Amino acid sequence: PAAVRDRLRIAIQKSGRLGEPSRALLASCGLDFRESRDRLFCYGETLPIDLLLVRDDDIPGLLADGVCDLGIVGRNVLAEQAAGRAAEALPEVARELRTLGFGGCRLDIAVPDGWDWSGPAQLTGRRIATSYPHLVRQWLEGQGIAADVVLLSGSVEIAPRLGQADVICDLVSSGATLAANQLRPVLTLLQSEAVLAGPVRAFTDARAELMALLLRRMDGVLRLRD
Numbered sequence: 001p002a003a004v005r006d007r008l009r010i011a012i013q014k015s016g017r018l019g020e021p022s023r024a025l026l027a028s029c030g031l032d033f034r035e036s037r038d039r040l041f042c043y044g045e046t047l048p049i050d051l052l053l054v055r056d057d058d059i060p061g062l063l064a065d066g067v068c069d070l071g072i073v074g075r076n077v078l079a080e081q082a083a084g085r086a087a088e089a090l091p092e093v094a095r096e097l098r099t100l101g102f103g104g105c106r107l108d109i110a111v112p113d114g115w116d117w118s119g120p121a122q123l124t125g126r127r128i129a130t131s132y133p134h135l136v137r138q139w140l141e142g143q144g145i146a147a148d149v150v151l152l153s154g155s156v157e158i159a160p161r162l163g164q165a166d167v168i169c170d171l172v173s174s175g176a177t178l179a180a181n182q183l184r185p186v187l188t189l190l191q192s193e194a195v196l197a198g199p200v201r202a203f204t205d206a207r208a209e210l211m212a213l214l215l216r217r218m219d220g221v222l223r224l225r226d
């Protein structure tokens, strides 16, 4: 049986690109918080809605485990979890409730500047470095291409120069990191931005009403921003 709770808990990125805009959005929704000394937990003052400040990559897992009720996270991170669960025939545990209009980026395949790119078939038998193994494997399968996925949790862009991989699949925002590593984006697997992620099934305790209230306010804020 699911735990009954009377407060809503939202996971957001502690630092990094989504942290500040996430907090600003929640403030615009009328939420305010008292921060714990370690700055990992923020207690909701005017509403029983609390924040957990975490690594973005941990947010889908926190939702899956029921530790948090909602999360503000990149679609890329959520989609990687979904692809991983789909590969193991596990049910979905989190879904996109709203798109939030910040943190826009693309999940792109990028090849060394010198490559004469002719299309996806060129990846056959190549090594692709990425932090998104499930999304890349899912895409390769869809294309009917056999290639090796090399899992790296960071500094993916340096892998081709180190000889660890031939090409990469990573997030591109300004493109500066790719350019600095003599890589060129050739195709996009996913258009991403920050999303509000939440449960697949509706809450049956006090959290249902809190979530409805938050969504109403968020919709108002997002409409004004358009």
Ligand code: PRP
Pocket (backbone or CB within 6 Å): 016, 017, 056, 170, 171, 172, 173, 174, 175, 176, 177, 178
């Ligand atoms: C992301 C991504 C790239 C970089 C691309 O990392 O992994 O390395 O930004 O941005 P650019 O195109 O503007 O150069 P980031 O450090 O933001 O997030 P992460 O720590 O979660 O990977």
Ligand code: ZN
Pocket (backbone or CB within 6 Å): 055, 056, 057
């Ligand atoms: Zn991250």
Ligand code: MG
Pocket (backbone or CB within 6 Å): 154, 155
């Ligand atoms: Mg990075």
